[in-house]
Amino acid sequence: MNIGLFTDTYFPQVSGVATSIKILKHELEKQGHRVYIFTTTDPHIERDVYERNIFRFPSVPFVSFTDRRIAFRGLFHAYQIAKELDLDIIHTQTEFSMGWIGKFVARNLKIPCLHTYHTMYEDYLHYVANGKILKPVHVKQMTLAFCAHLDGVVAPSDRVIDKLTGYGVKTPIRVIPTGIVLDQYSQPSDVDIRGQYGIDADAPLILSLSRLAYEKNIKEVIDGMPKVVAELPKAKLMIVGDGPARADLEKQAKALNLGDHVIFTGEINNDKVAAFYQTADLFASASDSESQGLTYIESLAAGTKIVVKHSPYTDELLSGETLGSTFSSFDEMVDDMVHFLKDPVITDQKTLKHTLHESSSDAFGEQVVAFYQDCQLAYEQVHEDSAGISN
DSSP states (O other): OEEEEEOSOOTTSOSHHHHHHHHHHHHHHHTTOEEEEEEEOOTTSOTTOOOTTEEEEOEEEETTEEEEEEEOSOHHHHHHHHHHHTOSEEEEOOSSHHHHHHHHHHHHHTOOEEEEOOOOGGGGGGGTGGGTSOOHHHHHHHHHHHHTTOSEEEESSHHHHHHHHHHTOOSOEEEOOOOBOHHHHHSOOOOOHHHHHTOOTTSOEEEEESOOOGGGOHHHHHHHHHHHHHHSTTOEEEEEBOOTTHHHHHHHHHHTTOTTTEEEEESOOGGGHHHHHHHOSEEEEOOOOOSSOHHHHHHHHTTOOEEEEOOHHHHHHTSSSSSEEEESSHHHHHHHHHHHHHSOOOOOHHHHHHHHHHTBHHHHHHHHHHHHHHHHHHHHHHHHHHHHHHO
16 A cells, blocks of 8 residues: 555654654555655754655644644645555544645545544643633544544544543544554663763662653652652652753752752653663653553563553553552552562563563554555445445
């Protein structure tokens, strides 16, 4: 198949969505399909630089998310490119500019259009005028408008499908968790992270890795560190990433006198991520805004236990304590972090292997292609029936 992926976010931007799309592209191409990325321009990519099978359209920073982009031109240009490429199917990855362009192109080429609903927007309303303008009802209206006249929707988790069906989306929805390239995280890294940041080999190390945004609730993990340090005096928290909450998080760590125990690395190269997971004794997250939680799977693939916020997804992921735990309260989080820092080694390899297989990039690619094929058959059937009626 010739497949067009339409997205507002793609590398070199750092986000879970960009990672998901890159993995999908890799898996589809591994199966022999031809994949083309339709995305926005990026200030880190020079205009004349050639990127194989990637088409970028003029864009500006998105309001309240200045590190994200919105295309302001390219509707008919995208259609012309897609027509020349003879696309068989379009898979949109955003409900904004490139998503609508993708829907327009699919409708005019008379080909199926699927969509992945990556983001739980109700968790982000505070970014726009502190939540005083946009309300959950507006998210519902936007979602229903975008999902109308699609041939299929991919939900990365049960939480997403529950939200979409709650909104009243009638389009066929299938839960397909984004997979990860397991070898990328399991192969031992030769990068000496502890040496680079002056961390003793025997210091218990907690890792937080994400965009430093307020909805990630990194504040709660920092709040827990004084109690962790009281139990384990050499314990450290390494916060990897950058974002709008960084300055406030640094002030918080300073106010709690955690200068020697909290390390901010800033944004790191994606190729080095595995080394950070492997170096840590434990991965911790208090975020309840994840639609899936790729970092949780990445950590487990690197052999590092996780302590994460309770949700239907994480409770299913961690059905026992062999790989880590979920928590519902602040005290549970602190107790769990201390417990697993004292017992960081994953010994139940059977459970780990089963969990990772379910979340592998191979399984992800196979499930997406199966959904493509089902949607193509349904699309052809509907249009054959329509043609029969008109005749």
